[in-house]
Amino acid sequence: MPDTHPYETLDRALRASRARITSGVSPHAALSAWMDWAMHLSRAPGRQMELAHRAQKNGLKLLRAALGGGDAPFAPDPQDHRFVHPGWSVLPFSLWKNAFLATQDWWDCATAPQRGARAQSTQRVNFAARQMLDVMSPSNHPVLNPEILQKIVETKGACLAGGARHLAEDTLRTATGERPEPSGTYKLGETLACTPGKVVFRNDLFELIQYAPTTEAVHPEPVLIVPAWIMKYYILDLSPHNSLVRWLVGQGHTVFAISWCNPTSAMRDKSLEDYRISGVMAALDAVSAILPGRKVHACGYCLGGTILSIAAATMARDGDTRLASITLLAAQTDFTEAGELMLFLDEAQVAYLEDMMWDQGGLSQEQMSGAFRALRAPDLVWTRAVRRYLMGLEEQEFDISFWNADATRMPYRMHSDYLRGLFLENRLTAGRFAVEGRVIALKDISAPTFVLGTEKDHIAPWRSVYKTTLFTDNALTFVLTGGGHNGGILSEPGHKGRHYRIGHRRPGADYMDPESWFACHGPQEGSWWLEWGRWLARHSGARGALPPMGRADLPPLGEAPGTYVFQR
Known part of the structure; x- marks a missing residue:
């Protein structure tokens, strides 16, 4: 059916409107991954017993840690900098940190490759589980994060007022679609891109x-x-x-x-x-x-x-x-081993993005940068939010961060050619x-x-x-x-x-x-x-x-x- 047919146009317009709500993420692609993972897990009693044993084992580790016995039972990924503050090694903060890391460890085990399940499905579920856990991390909560509490005491609460001001500014900017103005530290043609x-x-x-x-x-x-x-x-x-x-x-x-x-x-x-x-x-x-x-x-x-x-x-x-x-x-x-971006790409996802781009004429800067931020959410989303909104800290600008914020749009047909012809096929x-x-x-x-x-x-x-x-x-x-x-x-x-x-x-x-x-x-x-x-x-x-x-x-x-x- 040609794209110009009114029935097809109606379908594409409806899918495009839904895509804007979900920032271009296909609900069908996400749901099919969860269904594939869950169905294979439901037919694997041995795997279920393994996960139950893992939960029990992690629970005992947490109990020993709470009673002050042994070394730290769980360690964050080397690239995870949310728990570097020394306060995380002191009770009760260490218990909250270890409970989070224990849950993360269990989900990593639960979403490991399963015989018969599509590898992309288990990887997608692992990514989605990590995203949900990142939302609930104790590092995001002002009462559970010792670094935030220390900042509140040091500033006598002024950091929360500053963070509220930052949140209001960013919310207004997002609602109006206004892009932040450069601070003036870096200027194109003068301090950046200035080779004659x-x-x-x-x-x-x-x-x-x-x-x-x-x-x-x-x-x-x-x-x-x-x-x-x-x-x-x-x-x-x-x-x-x-x-x-x-x-x-x-x-x-x-x-x-x-x-x-x-x-x-x-x-x-x-x-x-x-x-x-x-x-x-x-x-x-x-x-x-x-x-x-x-x-x-x-x-x-x-x-x-x-x-x-x-x-x-x-x-x-x-x-x-x-x-x-x-x-x-x-x-x-x-592109057979093209990294974490492949988690987002299958026929359902590419078609969903194509419909959104067909409606908009392309992919916007915000939609493009959002996908890359999701790949490194602990650093680019949550750590930034904690420092800016809960600790009231201004973001330090670097030349590379200035460039990183200077994103471009992607034309509909070109990006479709790229995603479909190279990444997908x-x-x-x-x-x-x-x-x-x-x-x-x-x-x-x-x-x-x-x-x-x-x-x-x-x-x-x-x-x-x-x-x-x-x-x-x-x-x-x-x-x-x-x-x-x-x-x-x-x-x-x-x-x-x-x-x-x-x-x-x-x-x-x-x-x-x-x-x-x-x-x-x-x-x-x-x-x-x-x-x-x-x-x-x-x-x-x-x-x-x-x-x-x-x-x-x-x-x-x-x-x-x-x-x-x-x-x-």
């Missing part, structure tokens, strides 16, 4: 920024950066001290970067293919027009790396040899992703490739990023660095505590699984930027004359960071 350059090309999807050289000579091959369109590009040109763009320019490279627009509902029909043709390929054509006859080092970050991989495989298929090398930073090409590595009517393959890429994963990445898990090595045959360098999806990328030389592992694969070499690779490549102290710089230099020509800024027949359109980065 010019906008040398613009279309309806992006602006192309060419950065001014800072060395007396440069390598002939320019670097083209393709960032993710889910956020603003300047994560790679953040503050001057941690700007990857500024560092590259200082290494003698001519750097170009795409700055994506923030699409409106009028761009609802822009497709993933539009982002390839009018985005990546248009940028590459512009670079080639400014520097004709030169090959290009292409670098893609996150979703930008995914679309770059698609573009590179298409170019390889069609005999386009303009790429000198390809760099993929925390970018996935295979995994067409790219399954040999079913067609461009212009013909299937492409990553193994056709012959340009040397540099692939980076980060150890704590919950958006693009490093083992998923590593799978690029399974579907390519070219010379490939894989680097695993410490940190998360964003923090691991911002690993400038001199950053304390940074480390990385690096390995090189020759063309045609046998595949090495990720666990074996990890065991064979020990950690090295320092920044992966230096390794990438040396790798780029090896695949570049000798330094020579400085390039022109833009085309001789087309003057620059303005100063960096351009105009699209300011769109809200």
Whole structure:
């Protein structure tokens, strides 16, 4: 039935209205997971006995702890910082903490994989149970949290008044749809995204920024950066001290970067293919027009790396040899192990999101950021709420938190193409992703490739990023660095505590699984930027004359960071 049929339009409109109420979460997808888990558990008396024994065992541990015997019976996850205050080790707070952790432990056991049940169902139930437990955590209650009580005493209750003011401000802002204004500590073009350059090309999807050289000579091959369109590009040109763009320019490279627009509902029909043709390929054509006859080092970050991989495989298929090398930073090409985001994606969930986006014209910033906050609710939701509303603390602003709040929208058709074609159906590595009517393959890429994963990445898990090595045959360098999806990328030389592992694969070499690779490549102290710089230099020509800024027949359109980065 076509979408334009009035019956189908009615159904989609009703589903879209329900989706706005549930923030895009499909009730059917959630209910089916709980039913699958519960039905299999009901038919497993041995499993039920195991859970009963677990409850009894945890209860005895709690009793011993309450009577002051033995060590702490339960420990929170290393990444859970809600119970670090020393007051949690003193009765009665320690008892409340351990009761919460005991319940959490039982649910983790109850939602472990069950024979016959879909793995996605048990994972979803585990995620939902964790979300519900997080709501009831004693760390969220002013009477049960020793850190809050201490703050109340120290401030003579003033923290509660300050928290009430914060709550009123945020509630009003949410009701009116108003976005918070920046504090003034960071300002685009002055303290962030401030590497000097010019906008040398613009279309309806992006602006192309060419950065001014800072060395007396440069390598002939320019670097083209393709960032993710889910956020603003300047994560790679953040503050001057941690700007990857500024560092590259200082290494003698001519750097170009795409700055994506923030699409409106009028761009609802822009497709993933539009982002390839009018985005990546248009940028590459512009670079080639400014520097004709030169090959290009292409670098893609996150979703930008995914679309770059698609573009590179298409170019390889069609005999386009303009790429000198390809760099993929925390970018996935295979989505079978795509991390916690996969918990939200099945046919029911994707269809539900599609209906909501069909009605709105796209996915809003708030709906997008809400999904990522849910993945790390203890830190990004509850700890923030406790500190802001119960302790009256102002949030300290950092350059990366400023950028993180500067989210963008996603066009309906493009995001649908991405979710369905890549996440849900995994067409790219399954040999079913067609461009212009013909299937492409990553193994056709012959340009040397540099692939980076980060150890704590919950958006693009490093083992998923590593799978690029399974579907390519070219010379490939894989680097695993410490940190998360964003923090691991911002690993400038001199950053304390940074480390990385690096390995090189020759063309045609046998595949090495990720666990074996990890065991064979020990950690090295320092920044992966230096390794990438040396790798780029090896695949570049000798330094020579400085390039022109833009085309001789087309003057620059303005100063960096351009105009699209300011769109809200």
